[in-house]
Amino acid sequence: MPELQNSGIFGPRVIEEIQSKAESGLYSIRGFGTLRERRWPTFDDLTFLPCTLTRIPLEGYREKCSTKTVLGTRFAKKPIQLDIPVMITGMSWGALSYNAKVALAKGAAAAGSSNTTGDGGMLKAERENSRTLIYEVLPSRYGINIHHMRMADAIELTIGQGAKPGTGGLLLGSKVSDRIAEQRDLPIGVDQRSAARHPDFLGPDDMIIKVEELREATDWQVPIFIKLGASRVYDDVKLAAKAGADVIVVDGMEGGTGASPAIFQEHTGLPTLAAVCEARSALQDIGLYGDVQLIIAGGIRDGVDAAKAMALGADACYIGTASLIALNCNKPIYEDDYRALGAAPHACHHCHTGRCPVGITTQDPELMKRLDIDEGAERVRNLLQVMTLEIQMLARSCGKSDVHHLEPEDMAALTLEASAICGIPLVGTRKVFGH
Amino acid sequence: MAEIDASERSTREINAAMRQFIAQSCKEITVRNPGARHNLAVAILQEAHIRIAGSVGYYCAGLIDGASIEIEGSAGWGLAESMLRGTVRVHGSAGSGAAAAIRGGTVVIHGDAAARLGVSMKGGTVLVAGNCGYMAGFMAQKGTLIVCGDAGEAFADSMYATVCYVGGKIANLGTDAVIAPMDSAEVEQLEKILSTHLPAALRSAKPSALDFKKVVAGRKLWNFDKREWRIWQEAL
Numbered sequence: 001m002p003e004l005q006n007s008g009i010f011g012p013r014v015i016e017e018i019q020s021k022a023e024s025g026l027y028s029i030r031g032f033g034t035l036r037e038r039r040w041p042t043f044d045d046l047t048f049l050p051c052t053l054t055r056i057p058l059e060g061y062r063e064k065c066s067t068k069t070v071l072g073t074r075f076a077k078k079p080i081q082l083d084i085p086v087m088i089t090g091m092s093w094g095a096l097s098y099n100a101k102v103a104l105a106k107g108a109a110a111a112g113s114s115n116t117t118g119d120g121g122m123l124k125a126e127r128e129n130s131r132t133l134i135y136e137v138l139p140s141r142y143g144i145n146i147h148h149m150r151m152a153d154a155i156e157l158t159i160g161q162g163a164k165p166g167t168g169g170l171l172l173g174s175k176v177s178d179r180i181a182e183q184r185d186l187p188i189g190v191d192q193r194s195a196a197r198h199p200d201f202l203g204p205d206d207m208i209i210k211v212e213e214l215r216e217a218t219d220w221q222v223p224i225f226i227k228l229g230a231s232r233v234y235d236d237v238k239l240a241a242k243a244g245a246d247v248i249v250v251d252g253m254e255g256g257t258g259a260s261p262a263i264f265q266e267h268t269g270l271p272t273l274a275a276v277c278e279a280r281s282a283l284q285d286i287g288l289y290g291d292v293q294l295i296i297a298g299g300i301r302d303g304v305d306a307a308k309a310m311a312l313g314a315d316a317c318y319i320g321t322a323s324l325i326a327l328n329c330n331k332p333i334y335e336d337d338y339r340a341l342g343a344a345p346h347a348c349h350h351c352h353t354g355r356c357p358v359g360i361t362t363q364d365p366e367l368m369k370r371l372d373i374d375e376g377a378e379r380v381r382n383l384l385q386v387m388t389l390e391i392q393m394l395a396r397s398c399g400k401s402d403v404h405h406l407e408p409e410d411m412a413a414l415t416l417e418a419s420a421i422c423g424i425p426l427v428g429t430r431k432v433f434g435h
Numbered sequence: 436m437a438e439i440d441a442s443e444r445s446t447r448e449i450n451a452a453m454r455q456f457i458a459q460s461c462k463e464i465t466v467r468n469p470g471a472r473h474n475l476a477v478a479i480l481q482e483a484h485i486r487i488a489g490s491v492g493y494y495c496a497g498l499i500d501g502a503s504i505e506i507e508g509s510a511g512w513g514l515a516e517s518m519l520r521g522t523v524r525v526h527g528s529a530g531s532g533a534a535a536a537i538r539g540g541t542v543v544i545h546g547d548a549a550a551r552l553g554v555s556m557k558g559g560t561v562l563v564a565g566n567c568g569y570m571a572g573f574m575a576q577k578g579t580l581i582v583c584g585d586a587g588e589a590f591a592d593s594m595y596a597t598v599c600y601v602g603g604k605i606a607n608l609g610t611d612a613v614i615a616p617m618d619s620a621e622v623e624q625l626e627k628i629l630s631t632h633l634p635a636a637l638r639s640a641k642p643s644a645l646d647f648k649k650v651v652a653g654r655k656l657w658n659f660d661k662r663e664w665r666i667w668q669e670a671l
Contacts, residue, residue: 200532
């Protein structure tokens with residue numbers, strides 16, 4: 001019997017996808033983020049070069065290495081001051097359960113960090129349990145409330161998201177419960193598609209006026225962030241800086257989502273590694289590097305990714321999916337419920353269904369009970385603290401007394417592509433390729 | 436009654452002066468020489484009456500809660516955007532995105548409104564005595580949108596539960612927008628809104644409430660349905 005062979009073009013997964021479209025009449029919608037094998041340049045393509053003879057390391061477990069992070073020093077009267085450079089990104093109450101939102105707020109506060117609201121507005125309990133809360137102003141304006149905005153420590157004007165730049169959010173009807181519908185002023189059970197464009201401005205020149213409005217609304221007290229899905233990052237970052245942003249957030253294509261067409265997650269945007277390099281270059285070229293702070297997001301998994309992003313120019317990092325994994329996302333518990341979804345632990349991307357087996361991405365009260373707020377908060381705090389320790393360990397080994405002193409020279413590239421993108425030498429050479 | 440001369444002051448100073456007067460319990464404020472400046476009377480959160488003697492730029496009365504803002508000229512983009520409660524009246528015309536994302540309150544425009552009137556509105560009432568541009572009511576969620584004159588193209592596109600009324604011609608309806616019958620209670624309610632909010636001379640020049648057309652969502656975009664492929668193809 002000759003060996004059977006799958007097509008390299010029409011492999012089993014492609015055949016399944018085509019037949020699924022043919023049967024359902026719909027394109028694939030799911031949550032989580034890109035599932036592609038990582039064949040593009042990533043932070044894994046860089047390695048740190050700790051001190052040897054040419055530089056002197058700090059004692060790894062003893063000497064001070066500051067992690068204090070100040071964001072919003074350009075125009076805001078009250079920049080935000082965090083104990084650590086790892087922050088929780090915006091995720092909506094709607095995509096996430098009440099318990100998940102409150103656990104993230106408590107966990108971030110316990111670690112001395114911040115958390116961010118999301119599409120759908122602010123939860124009272126979220127504010128009460130946050131130390132530093134960032135209020136997102138999104139194109140949909142769901143739940144927008146000036147009183148909540150004025151309770152925030154920073155405002156984030158969101159233009160796009162890394163998992164799906166150029167399109168709005170999705171919240172399928174199974175998650176538009178009575179409470180979520182009320183919060184968002186929507187009919188119960190609709191498949192809610194958020195706007196891709198802001199309703200009251202279109203281009204970067206109008207955005208200058210919008211930023212001024214947000215400053216007037218908050219008495220020029222708090223920083224204004226502008227968040228971009230990583231697309232034409234070099235130009236977008238310049239425009240955001242010109243619009244008066246105190247802080248620019250760039251979210252790479254590895255970023256997660258509660259729901260979106262799968263093609264966006266797989267085939268749009270720039271990898272986070274490339275995004276941070278373009279963003280830094282843009283700020284340097286307009287002379288605002290350091291004056292406008294840079295936050296990088298999109299698939300940050302641990303302190304190593306965060307440290308590499310910071311060495312390349314970020315002042316801080318957002319985590320999203322990693323914080324949900326800390327809350328038990330994809331953990332092998334309630335395995336029958338994963339199977340009922342057609343998923344399995346470690347391979348569940350079914351946030352869009354509202355049937356999250358571990359109570360994170362659901363509005364079902366029974367499922368939500370599976371996430372204990374205090375236990376979840378403790379795990380989020382632990383993750384944030386461990387990530388910070390990892391950043392510090394790497395920084396000390398590179399001789400830095402402050403994690404913000406990490407720089408491109410502390411690393412070498414393991415691939416030609418990473419060398420060209422990051423502008424740092426390829427290992428085994430002293431050449432920066434492509435420059 | 437307090438007066439603020441805007442001509443020699445920054446936007447920040449003008450808004451700060453408004454807040455200061457309101458904090459001192461002065462609830463009648465006139466702003467002179469506004470010079471079509473942007474971001475006037477943003478986030479006024481008290482029940483004060485602010486009269487702006489001239490035209491304003493973008494986002495006038497944006498993010499207010501409870502104030503009454505009267506503009507004795509025309510307004511730029513994003514008039515009253517994201518308002519929670521209050522009243523905003525424009526004696527002239529308004530630019531694009533008037534009443535965008537409002538969650539309550541009333542916006543009255545004596546002249547015309549440009550594109551995307553009431554876009555993403557989540558409540559409240561929007562009343563335009565003249566005509567409106569394209570995509571009025573786009574993605575509107577709740578509340579009432581009334582246009583006494585003609586409506587531009589793609590009217591009421593992709594709406595949820597907002598109810599629209601048009602006194603003149605509609606260039607064409609947007610995706611999933613449908614004409615619906617009006618019952619007598621609705622006609623009465625509409626007439627009440629028109630006569631309450633429009634000056635008598637302006638009201639008398641407009642059609643009778645009976646002659647308005649009601650436009651609502653056909654609800655074919657509310658949930659994904661492969662049987663509605665053609666309408667989704669248009670919408671997505």
